[in-house]
Each structure stands twice: as C-alpha cells, then as structure tokens.
Amino acid sequence: MSGTLNRRAAAVALVSALAVTATACGSSDDDAKQSSSGGGKHAVSTAMGKVEVPDSPKRVVVLDTDALDSAVTLGVKPVGAVTVVAGAPLSTYLPQEKIKGIKEVGLIGEPNLEAINALKPDLILSSKVRDEKSYKELSQIAPTVFSETTGPNWRENFELHADALGKKAEAEKVASAYETKIAGLTKALGGPEKAGQVKVGFVRFVEGADTRLYFNDTFVGSIFKDLKVGRPANQDKTGFSLDVSPEKIDEADADVIFYSTYGDPKKAKETSITGGPLWKNLGAVKSKKAFKVDDNLWMLGIGYTGATKVLDAMEKNYAAE
Template structure:
C-alpha cells in the first residue's frame, strides 16, 4: 500500500494559496452590500437554522464547535474556535488542520456528548453543531449562547458551510473558498486527462472500522461528493449502498470492493478493524486494484472525518498525486 509522505509540500502550497485567496477577499458582496464580517461588533443578524431563525452577533469572537465539519468550516473561514469536541479517540482537534489555526482550543468533551459546563465556562457568543448530533441538547446549548444547528452532517456539507459562514459573518470569505475549491477540482479532472478519461477510472473508498463491518462508501457522503466533483467513475456496488452511504461487508466479502483504484482508511485499532485479516487474504490479493498496485492508504481523519473545504483541497491534491502515478 502507498502512503502519503510526499504530498506535504503540495498541500502546504495549496493551503498558502487558499489563505492568500481568503486574505484578498473584499468586504462587499457582488451586490455591493456590506457583509456581516464588517458590520458593527455589537449588532446582530438572523441565521436560518434547522431549529428555526436564530439571532447571532454580526462578528462572533468566541465560537464553540461541536463536530468536525464545523471545526473545518471555522478554520477555512479564518476563525479559531475557543472550544471544540474531541475529533478522534486521542486528540482534541483534526491533525490535518494547520496547527496555527487550532492551538489553544479547549476540548469540551466528545462529539454527540459535549460537556455543557465546560462550554458555558468558555463564555461563547456562538455555538455551531447539527441537529443529528445535538438536537436533544438544543435548549441547554441555547441557554449558554446562540446555537446554530444544521439538519445533519456529511453529505450536505456544502450547504452546511454556507450556514456556518452566515453565522460567523464571513460570507465573502466563503465565496472565495468555494470558488478556489471548484477551480481546484476542475484542475484535478484536467490532470487526469479530462472528463472522459476520469470517468473511465472506477474508484472505491474502503474504510476498516473497529468493532464493525468494512464499509465500501457509496455516493451520498462527503467523500462521494468530492469524487463526483472530480468526475471519476464509481463501481456498480456503490449504487447498492444503504441510503447511498455505504455497503458494509465482512472480510469474506471483500471481493465486492473490486475497482480500478481503491483508497483505504482505518478508524480505530487496525487489529480490531480486521485490516491484516482482510488484506492478507486471497480474495484481497485477487482484486484488480491490488494486482495493479493501485491501492492507496489514506488518512481517515482527512478523508472521512474532516468534512469541509480545508480537508477537501488536501484530498484533491492526494487524488491527483495517486491517480496520475
């Protein structure tokens, strides 16, 4: 399996380019109106959320994020949260994010189980999360600070990003980030030889999960949208994914993951996720991607947990690097 030691320079260059693009943002949108990011700090604006309209400060300074997508959104938009839930089993913040953007963030518990006292202690002026994670805690969170929830996470990440940007008063910066991503995805398609050639390469994403079946990712999830934006082909098995999310298999059914290219990641302990058991089997070794040396091991946090434009640009860089080998 290939790993990604060589993509750091490209990723850094890309992050720098994105940062410059964001810095160059004007404070007005195309209609010439001033955006929330430059409005008076003591003013408020209304944000449409999954729980109804919420009044938020025009320029919130103390933001608490309760999931990984919200963390990626904040960092993408140049906001360093004061608090965040723990992303993985070990660290508080996603390792692919620039350290300068995540230092001094206070951990406020686990995703879907935040510590309300810790959150209150940070005196936030905005809390970002989703109904699927924190809907049942909405009243308690709202008593601490204006709380903006999207309906869910993952697949609708692009729409959710716009909600996060609105809440943070950074819609102009959001437009720049979206435009930079779209240009980048187009450049990757071009690097693969154009739309027809990209579509002729079938790509699967296989995730080994501790204590669960192996997931062959479908099309209705975060990584599925990025692969669709590049325009690569997806094997027929992806259309059988439950709710479009994933088609789950045991190690004895891993032949169903066959594709021209396979990206693999592991969540939790590799042993408990049956990585070795699966990848040393005859079924695995007979997969086309394995025989052709087209299996690439990727970072689970980046590809499947991050969910946002900062992650997406790094994923695009890795996709181009691997698919043009």
C-alpha cells in the same frame, strides 16, 4: 449510567441558573456581550428556525468536525471544540497553529455544557443530528446554529456556518478555489469523459464492525462526484455504505481503491484482509492502484480544507501516474 445522568442534570441546572441570573442582570450584560461581538446582529435560517447571531462573533464554540473545519477555513479560531473520542486531538489535518489553545468541551454528541458555558461563547455551531437533545440548554448559553445533518451536504453547511460567522464574502472565495482545484484535477485525470471511465472505490476497515464500502451520500462520495470519476456499480448508489465480511471483500473491486482504517489495524481486520488472496486479486491491487489514506482526514475532514487535502492525496497518488 446514573452518574452520567446526574452530571447532565447538574449541568442543565447550572445553565438554567445562569440564564436566570443573566436575565436579572438586565441590559448591562447584554450590552457588554454585544460590544465584544462587534455590535450588530443578523438572523440566520437554521435547522431549528431563525436564530439571531452577532454580526462578528468573537468567542465561537464548535461541536462537530465540519464546524471546526469551516471556522478555521474562514480564519476564525474557536475558543472551544469537541473531540471524536476522549484524549483524541481536535484535528490531525488542520494546521496546528490554527487550533492550538482551543479548549476541549466534551465529545461529539456529548457536549460538556458546563465547560461550554465557562468559555462565555457568543456563538455555538453544531447540527441537529448530533446535538438536538441539548439544543435548549445550548441556546441558553449562546445563539446556537444547527445544520440539519453532516456529511455529503458539507457545502451547504459551510454556507450556513459562514453566514453565522459573518464571513459570506470569504466563503465565496473558498468555494471558488475548491472549484478551481476540482477542475485542475479532473483535467489531470484526462478530462470528465476519461475520468468517468475509471471506477473509484473507497474501503474503510473498522474495528468492531464489518468493512465498509462507501456510497455516494457520504463526504468522500461527494468529492468523487465532483471529480466526475466513475464508481463501482455496487457503490454507485444513494445511501451510506455496503458492509461486507472478510469473505466478501471481493465486492470492493474497482480500478482504483482508496482505503483507510479506524482503530487498530489487526482488530479492524485490515492486516488479515489485505494480506489475503481475495484482496490481492482485486483489480486495483494487482495494478498497484490501491492506496492507503489518512482515516482522520477522509472520514472527519468534512469541509473545504479537508476536501482540498483529500484532492491533494488523490493527485499525489493515481492522478500523478
């Protein structure tokens, strides 16, 4: 723990020193940075108050998966991004040509301040829930735009990111395309009334924890709400999730189940649970409407590109029957 604290202290000291140096250099550095970002600036309302950002930022660092999705969806390739865990890819669902070459700058919630500063960013995107403790240091490196949190409010976060990136017009087209996709899939499900009669659940097997049944105040829950599909009574709630032991997996019962696994399937108990009698007796399983999906997409694809791919997966599975 002391090593971690020492590294963080060193990084903070470095950032502070650089901030002092930048101030001493005067307007020449400011002019150069403004030129590289397109010249003008505008104010953005963030979770931390008003922040002045470049009109057309060129060197963006993103510190969460939703910010990465937003940037790539809007045609911006960040210079730096965090990963979920050490050694993990930045994303498994975004087009690899769109993220190739992006530098890793630490982990979600644990940004490497020295690595971020070395990239000379002109904009940093993250959220208060992830990085509030590092806000002061990040703001000394570059204008830092925080949303309040992440998850079910991904659309509002996307609008914030688009404002910060100077891409509001493009954002409107993205949102419109998503609504068209939603309308098409809802129609394929038989329309809103018929879709609402089908109870759709989401189950996540988690290594090191109980199995989670996801509520409405989650990314996947928000997509189900957009589609106007029904939810099992014990999942049709505000909040995050209902955690159940293997002996209570019957609480996952639904007409349609999508499920994913975080970590090793055996250690997450997916293998034993899905092979057991309680799982096999679930309505969705007996009717062959339990579909395994990509955990990285459904849990981390928090944005319009991710949401569209989730809809594609739903359409490919039970909507296509």
